[in-house]
Structures are given as C-alpha cells and as structure tokens.
Amino acid sequence: MPGTPETGEPAAAAPRPDLVLLGVFGAAHGVRGEVRLKSHTGDPAAIAGYGPLRTEAGRVFELVSVRPLKDDMLVARVKGISDRTAAEALTNLRLHVERAVLGEADAEEDEFFHADLIGLTAETADGNAFGTVLALFDFGAGDLLEIKPSDGGRSLFLPFTKAAVPVVDVRGGRLVVVPPAEIEGEPPPAAGQVDIEPAAPRRRGLGPPAR
Structure with missing residues (x-):
C-alpha cells in the first residue's frame, strides 16, 4: 500500500x-x-x-x-x-x-473533549466553508476557538458558545459557526494555553446571542 x-x-x-x-x-x-x-x-x-x-x-x-x-x-x-x-x-x-x-463526553450535556475539536471543519449555517479549528483557549472570560480561515490570513477567534457555534458534529468532522458582528483577529493580551485536566470534557457556554 x-x-x-x-x-x-x-x-x-x-x-x-x-x-x-x-x-x-x-x-x-x-x-x-x-x-x-x-x-x-x-x-x-x-x-x-x-x-x-x-x-x-x-x-x-x-x-x-x-x-x-x-x-x-x-x-x-x-x-x-x-x-x-x-x-x-x-x-x-x-x-x-x-x-x-x-472515557466518554456526554453529548446530551453538550460536552466535548478538547482534542476532539481540533481539526474540525468550520462552516457557516448555509454550508459555506469558513475554516479549520486549530486550538481551544481559555483567556479567563470563556473558551475561544482558534480558526484558520479557509481563504488564508491570520487566525480568527470565536467564542465557544451555543450562539456562535450552534452545531458540533464530531463524528461528521464539522461544526457550524455563526460569527458575531466583530471577530477577534488576535488573542487578548493575557492569552495563554488553556490549563485544564486534558481528560475533562469542555462544555459550550450559553453566551450572548450572536449578531
């Protein structure tokens, strides 16, 4: 082979x-x-x-x-x-x-392993390509997904909330994003790698409604 x-x-x-x-x-x-x-x-x-x-x-x-x-x-x-x-x-x-x-994350409780999110394809609600998930960070105000845009350029950061990320389909290798009106192009000054037990699943926050 x-x-x-x-x-x-x-x-x-x-x-x-x-x-x-x-x-x-x-x-x-x-x-x-x-x-x-x-x-x-x-x-x-x-x-x-x-x-x-x-x-x-x-x-x-x-x-x-x-x-x-x-x-x-x-x-x-x-x-x-x-x-x-x-x-x-x-x-x-x-x-x-x-x-x-x-172990197992509880999909019904909206839980996902950090490692499961890496590499997922991000697309918009109408099916257009948006990018690829590179990492998950916690800068103190909730989890952020780092996404590499499909058309190139620097990474974008979206809140990992139900409003901004309404669909997470790990088995299908994709997630759906509803980008807010303003998207962070750089991590906040206090950026740092999320410091959690790696085997602990992450839960999406509710967050404010996406605009």
Missing part, C-alpha cells in the same frame, strides 16, 4: 472514531534524536501521561520525556529514537490515544 507524501505511512481508509488525536510530531530538534511535538491536550505536557500513543496506521510510540518549547509546542524524547535521522522520519506523524482511555 503506498504511503502518504507527508509521512510515508500507509494511507488510512477513513478516520477511526475509536481514536482521539492528541498531538503531531514536528521537525527534528538537535542531533540526539529529540523531536518537536505539537500537543492538543489541555496541559500540553500532559500528552506524556497517556502511555503509548499510536498512529492510525498502527505504529506505536512511547514518549520518554517532554519539555516545553513555546505555547503548545514541546520537545520530546521518544523511546528508540536516538539520532537526528530517526527523528526526521517522525515529522508530521499524528499521535492518537484510544477513546476508551479518555
């Missing part, structure tokens, strides 16, 4: 609902086998606490240690990876954990 251009891994037939994306390997870091790792867990370093992580193609990796680099980017040491060449081969590999490890 041919591999994907980005990773060389066999292409997965379809996203697996039994796996939750927790992070993505980036470029090699230094010459001793360390690699950059973008974490999607609430506390970035908590990704190392889930035990072995796997790709959709079945490769398994054990994180020996992680240390912060910037924001949600870490520097990771991976078991069995001891030189730069081996670390370079990890670039763009997506790391998952079995959903059973996280």
Whole structure:
C-alpha cells in the first residue's frame, strides 16, 4: 500500500472514531534524536501521561520525556529514537490515544473533549466553508476557538458558545459557526494555553446571542 507524501505511512481508509488525536510530531530538534511535538491536550505536557500513543496506521510510540518549547509546542524524547535521522522520519506523524482511555463526553450535556475539536471543519449555517479549528483557549472570560480561515490570513477567534457555534458534529468532522458582528483577529493580551485536566470534557457556554 503506498504511503502518504507527508509521512510515508500507509494511507488510512477513513478516520477511526475509536481514536482521539492528541498531538503531531514536528521537525527534528538537535542531533540526539529529540523531536518537536505539537500537543492538543489541555496541559500540553500532559500528552506524556497517556502511555503509548499510536498512529492510525498502527505504529506505536512511547514518549520518554517532554519539555516545553513555546505555547503548545514541546520537545520530546521518544523511546528508540536516538539520532537526528530517526527523528526526521517522525515529522508530521499524528499521535492518537484510544477513546476508551479518555472515557466518554456526554453529548446530551453538550460536552466535548478538547482534542476532539481540533481539526474540525468550520462552516457557516448555509454550508459555506469558513475554516479549520486549530486550538481551544481559555483567556479567563470563556473558551475561544482558534480558526484558520479557509481563504488564508491570520487566525480568527470565536467564542465557544451555543450562539456562535450552534452545531458540533464530531463524528461528521464539522461544526457550524455563526460569527458575531466583530471577530477577534488576535488573542487578548493575557492569552495563554488553556490549563485544564486534558481528560475533562469542555462544555459550550450559553453566551450572548450572536449578531
């Protein structure tokens, strides 16, 4: 089976609902086998606490240690990876954990795991493409979704409320957004990575009506 251009891994037939994306390997870091790792867990370093992580193609990796680099980017040491060449081969590999490890969010209670939201396609109520969810932040006044616009440009920040995000379809890989009249183009000055237990599901706020 041919591999994907980005990773060389066999292409997965379809996203697996039994796996939750927790992070993505980036470029090699230094010459001793360390690699950059973008974490999607609430506390970035908590990704190392889930035990072995796997790709959709079945490769398994054990994180020996992680240390912060910037924001949600870490520097990771991976078991069995001891030189730069081996670390370079990890670039763009997506790391998952079995959903059973996280437990279940209560959809009826409008709860969603942080990691489930990352990568969802955002579209408007009339079905037009809006962007892709990059991250979830809590700046002290409620959760904000960081969305990369479909037409390019800098990220936009929308409140994660029922008014601004009326539909979240994790299994369908999408959410519907109703952008307020004014959309934040930059995080507030006190911006910081949301600091929550990564296994705790997030609940949308009610928020003010979208305009």
